[in-house]
Amino acid sequence: MERLTDEERFTLKTGAFGAVFLVSNADPGIFAMIRESFAASGVMAGASGVVKEALTTGPQPKLPRDSSSEVESMVLPALGEAVEILRRKSPPDVSTYRSVVLTAADEVARAHGGVSPAETAVIERIRAALGDRPAPPVED
Template identity: 50%
Template sequence: MTDYTDEERQTLRTAAFGAMMLVSNADPGFFATIKESMAGSKVLAGSSPELRDLLKSGGLPQVPKGSPAEMETGVLAALQQSTTILQSKAPAELDGFRSAIVAACDKVADASGGVTEPETAAVTKVKAALGVG
């Protein structure tokens, strides 16, 4: 098991849950949000044991505060920082992290009535921040 600092652990969790929130918020609606978060969480629950344990630890993730634009900036920065953290501390987990986040975001986008243009745009931003083509 990789030894992360509390700050690194929080950054990774903010990135994962914040990415799903960005996609969910792109097509708002109370019931849609519940359905979408459950869909994304199921994908994360099926990730590698190390990633799953990391995401489950530490209480509620801290999603950046502020306007939607500020929140997006904070989440995208956390995604970029997560890539750097994993490259240096657990390179074997990097591809799995990227794949799990992208798959979770795709499930979130598709969970309620199909994928909308704003959701597609949000997923594209998440992929870019993760360095995924």
């Protein structure tokens, strides 16, 4: 296993935190966002090895605040790039990263009484970006 650079760790973090942000914004609500952030932070803190180091150290990613599509255009490629970085440098951690991101996204979606269709659609795009299955069509 090769050590990740600061930039590579930041890419993993941008993908993971951005995925949580996308799910949270798919069905917004201020009280829901508080519960969602606790749900996601617990999952990410429970990661191990390289993935935990990447998600718990360094600066927080700065995500665009203007539109969900801007955030998606930054986050989904970061997820794919994160998987490629791990494939090259720490192959056993690819499944850990996918699992942490998808579990955190799922926990966020469930944090306020069930998963909405909008959250399900975002989670499917996250899953596709992680290379877990083909991307579904984006609905306008």
